[in-house]
C-alpha cells in the first residue's frame with residue numbers, strides 16, 4: 140500500500156520549495172504540483188521531509204507513469220507465477236458481425252437479357 144505524506148510534512152516541504160518546483164524551478168500552481176517520494180514507499184522510502192520533494196505535474200508525471208507501469212508488470216508476472224488467473228478452457232470469441240437490416244432500396248433483379256438490352260441500346 141502506498142503511504143502518503145502527513146499534512147505537516149507537506150507544509151514544511153512546500154515552505155522549503157518557496158513555491159517553486161524542486162526539479163525545474165517552475166512556479167507552482169495550486170492543483171498542478173505533487174509531493175513526490177524521492178525513494179518510493181514500496182522500495183522502502185519513508186514519509187519523512189527528507190524523502191519528500193515538491194514537483195510540478197510535468198516533472199512528476201513521467202516518474203509516476205513509469206513507476207506504475209513497472210509495478211503493474213511485476214504484479215502481472217507474480218499473478219502468472221502463482222496461477223492467480225488460470226487459463227480459460229474456451230478461447231476468446233468475437234461477437235461477430237451485426238446483422239444487417241433489410242435493404243431499403245432493393246433494385247429489381249436484372250436478368251441476363253435485361254442487362255444485355257440496357258447495355259446494347261446504342262449498339263442497335
Ligand SMILES: [Zn+2]
Nearest residue numbers: 160163195198
Ligand atoms: Zn518541474
